[in-house]
Amino acid sequence: MTTIARTPPGQPRARPVRRSPLRRRRLVGLLVLVVLLLAACFASVAFGTKIIAFPQVWSALFAPTGTEDDIVVRALRIPRTVLGVLVGIALGLAGALIQGHTRNPLADPGLLGVNAGSAFFVVLGIYLFGVTSLLGYVWFAFAGALVASVVVFTLGSMGRGGPTPVTLALAGAALTFLLNALVSAVVLIDTDTLDAYRFWNVGSLAGRDSSIAGQVVGFLAVGAVLGLASAPGLNALSLGDDVARSLGHSVRRTRVLGIVAITLLAGGATAACGPIAFVGLVVPHAVRAFTGPDHRWLLPASGLLGAVLLLAADVLGRIVARPGELQVGIVLALVGAPFFIALVRRRKMVAV
C-alpha cells in the first residue's frame, strides 16, 4: 500500500532509483558519438590523397623521424583534423542554437545572414583590395558575419519583447537574399573576382594551415561556452516566450546570449573554411532522435555529431577523388542529403 501512497502536496517526491530509459539512451548516444569522433579523427589522420600504411602513420604520430610520410601526417593531416573538429563542433552547436532560438526546424546557421555577410565581405575584399590568400579572407569573412548578424538581430528585435522567432527568421532570410544579390552583382561585373570567389564559395578544409585554426579558435571557444550556458534558458524559451517570462527567465537576455554565440560560432567556422552548408541544419534533427528536446543534452551532442560529420565527409572527399579531392562542402551535401531525407522519413518529425 505504501508504494502507491500519493505524496502529499508540498513534499518533494523521492527520486526513483532506476535510471529512466531516456537518460540511458542519452548517455549511450553521447558515448557512441565520442567513439565515432575518435574513429573519425583517426581516419582523418590515416587516410588521404597520399596512401600511407598504418605502421608509418603510427610512427609518424609517436616517433617521427622526418621522413616524407611523417611530414605529411604531422604538418598537413593533424592540423587539418584539428580544424575539422573545431569547425564541426562550431557548426553543429550553432545549428542547434539557431533552431532553438527561432523555433524553426528549417533554420540553419546561415539563416542569420552569417554566411551571406561573410561571402559579401570576401567578395568586396577580392574586388576592392585584391585579397586572394585564405589568411586574408579570414578577417573579411568574420567582419561580414558580425555585421550581418548584428543587422538581422537589430531589425528582428524591433518588435515587442525583443526578437520573436518569426521576425528573426524573416529578417535573416531577407538579408541573406539581399547580400547574395549584391555578391552576384559584383561577380557579374568582374570575372576575376568570380574566378577567385567560386573556389572560396565551396567550403573546404584543404589548404588551411594551422595559423587559420589559431586565429579562430578563441572566437569558437567563447561562442561554445556562451552557447552551452544558454541551454536552460532555451529550454524555457521552447515553451513560448510568455511561459518563459512567467517562469522568471529573461527572454531578451537569453536571446542576446544565443545570437552572440551563434555569430561567434558560425562566423568563425565560415571565416576558417568558407560556407559549409547542411551540418548545422541536419545535425540537430539527427541528435534529437536520442536526446529529445532538452537543450542541455541536445547542444553538446550536436557539437559532437557536427565534428564527426564534417571529418567523415572530409575523409571521403579525399578518398573518392584521388589523386585530387572533392571539397568537403560538396561531399556533405551529396552524401548528407540522402541520410537526412531517410531520417526525415523514418521518424515522426517533432516540431521544435
Added chain:
Amino acid sequence: MSTALRRDPPRVPGRVPFRAAGFSAVWRPRTALVIAVGLVVLVLAMAVNIGRGEFPISIPEVLAVLSGSGDGGQRFIVLELRLPRSLTGALVGAALAVSGAIMQAIARNPLASPDIIGITWGASAAAVAVIVLGGSAGSVVGLLATTGLPIAALLGGLVSAALIYGLAWRKGVQGFRLVLVGIGINAALVALVNWLLIVARIYEAARAQVWLNGSLNARGWEHVLPVGIALAILVPAALILGFVLGGLQFGDDTARGLGIRVDLARTLLLLVAVGLAAIATASAGPIAFVALVSPQIAQRLVRSARPPLGASLVIGAALTVVADVVARTAFAGVELPVGIVTAVLGAPYLLYLLVRQGREARA
C-alpha cells in the same frame, strides 16, 4: 507560426458575406484595396518599362497603344518588341508568388518557398549542367544553348519536385516533412551547381552565373505564351483550391473534421505550386526572392493569418516588373539581371514591414 504575426484578434462579426450562385466568400475591403493598388502599380511599371529604350515612348502614348490606338510605328515597337518582355516579367512574378504563397500556407512556415525547397535549384542545376557540360562537349552550342535551356530547366524543376514529393510520401504528405525533404534535396543541388561552377572553364562559369541570376532580356512572345497558358490553367485552380487552405491552417485533424480531404487537397495544391515554379524558372531563370517575399509582404499588407493568394499574385507581378525597370535603368549601359534587383528591392521593404509591425505592436 502565423499566430505570432496577427496584430489583433480576428473580428469575425462585422464581416460582410458575399454570395453568388453556390459560391460564397467573405468581403475583405483591405484585400480588395491591396489588389487594386498593386494592379495600378503593375500597369504603370509596365508602361514605364515599355517606354524605355532606343526610341523613348511616353507613358500616355504607351497606354494609348495598349488600349488599341496609337500610330503604326509605335504599335510595332510596343506590341512586338517591348510588351513581351514586361508581360513575361509580370507572369513569371505572379507564378512565383502564388507558388510561394501556397507552399508557405501548406507548411505553415514562411521559409517554405520554391527557392528554398529545391524546385528552383533543380531547374538551375539542369540548366547549368547544359551550359557547362554542353559547352565542353562542344557539340551542343547553338541549338541546345538557346532552346534547350528552358526545356532542361523545366525538366530539372519537375524531376526534383517529383523526387521531393516521392521521398516525402508516407501515408500521405505532411507539409512539414515535404519542406524538410525539399531542403535536403536543395542542399545537394546547390552543391552540384557549385561543383559544376568549379570544374567549368571560367567563360562557362560566367555564363552560368548570368543564367543563375535570372533575366528577362530578349524575351519575346514565344516566352510569354507558355507561361501565360500555364497561369491561365494553374492560377484559377489555385484560387479554387485556395479555399481549403484556411481549413488546413488548423492542422490535419481539425481540417478533416471540417470536411476537407486533406491529402487530396494538399497533393493538388502542391502540384499547382510546383508547376508554377518550374515554368516560371524555365522561362526567366531563377528570379530570386519573389516567391519568398511576395506572400509575406501581401500577408502583412492584407493583415491576414496566412499568405493570401490573390494579393500575393499581384504583388509578385508588380515587384518583378518594377525590378526590371530598375535593372534596366540603374546603371547606364550595364543591364543588371532582374533577379538581383528583386532581392535588393524586396528585402528592405520586407524588413521595413517587420520593423513597422513591431512598432505598432509596441504602441
